[in-house]
Amino acid sequence: MKQVNKVGRPSENRDNRAKLIRSARELFVEQDYDKVSLREIAKKAQVDSALIRYYFQSKLGLFMAMLKETAAPVTEQLSKANQNIDEKSSELLMMTYYRVMSENPDFPKLMFKIASTPISDKNIDFQHILDQIFRPKHINLFASMQQQGLLKDGVDPLCAQISFFSMMIFPFLIPDRIKNTIGIKITPEFMLKLGQQNAQLLQFGCLNTPKNNTIESDK
Structure with missing residues (x-):
């Protein structure tokens, strides 16, 4: 798994987080919660899947956010x-x-x-x-x-x-x-x-x- 850099440009961090929120919203609307995977969300957002745990701790945390x-x-x-x-x-x-x-x-x-x-x-x-x-x-x-x-x-x-x-x-x-x-x-x-x-x-x-x-x- 790629190493996730916790220190980065603020704008890039905000962009990655916003991409995950947007992709999660689209996928959770299309599919039931249990059928959506972290890998699928990250792929749609075009970011590393480890960022989901970094920003939201879990799939439930991302869903809630x-x-x-x-x-x-x-x-x-x-x-x-x-x-x-x-x-x-x-x-x-x-x-x-x-x-x-x-x-x-x-x-x-x-x-x-x-x-x-x-x-x-x-x-x-x-x-x-x-x-x-x-x-x-x-x-x-x-x-x-x-x-x-x-x-x-x-x-x-x-x-x-x-x-x-x-x-x-x-x-x-x-x-x-x-x-x-x-x-x-x-x-x-x-x-x-x-x-x-x-x-x-x-x-x-x-x-x-x-x-x-x-x-x-x-x-």
Whole structure:
């Protein structure tokens, strides 16, 4: 096995680590966790396989880092949304999610697969990862919005939360055959357009914004 140099140029170290994260994400989306080997990841990343143990200690360590780092922009926006809740919170979260996932359109399928797997001794680590990424206090956004008086009268916060999650997640779970039939391509440009339209659906359907109050008072 080649000797791994722990001292190198910072930019080269970052590049190698980023290549491993990117290659791991692609392979773990395509195949089950058990079927992906360290050698396969290193080959796809075009780096020495010993670097995986250097940066991540193990395949599980790489898998955990890949999930956390890919989801990081979304979880950061979730945290911000809960710290400073206003009528733009849901829109900003949705747009952040669409932006990140349009660059990794198969990643939500991986997250959905992990979340749908019954908990066992074999996959308990995966469930812990999801718990760390999506903490309950971070995803109860609409309950917090209701407490702030930001939801219209009659809007159930739990139902609004489910509608919101459906808008966020479903576009990335649509089977390829259906996407091809109706002419959908998950690109950053399309997701930006979809995000803007879904934000309007939320605004006029659920949110008690000043703009909506003006419209209703004019009727």
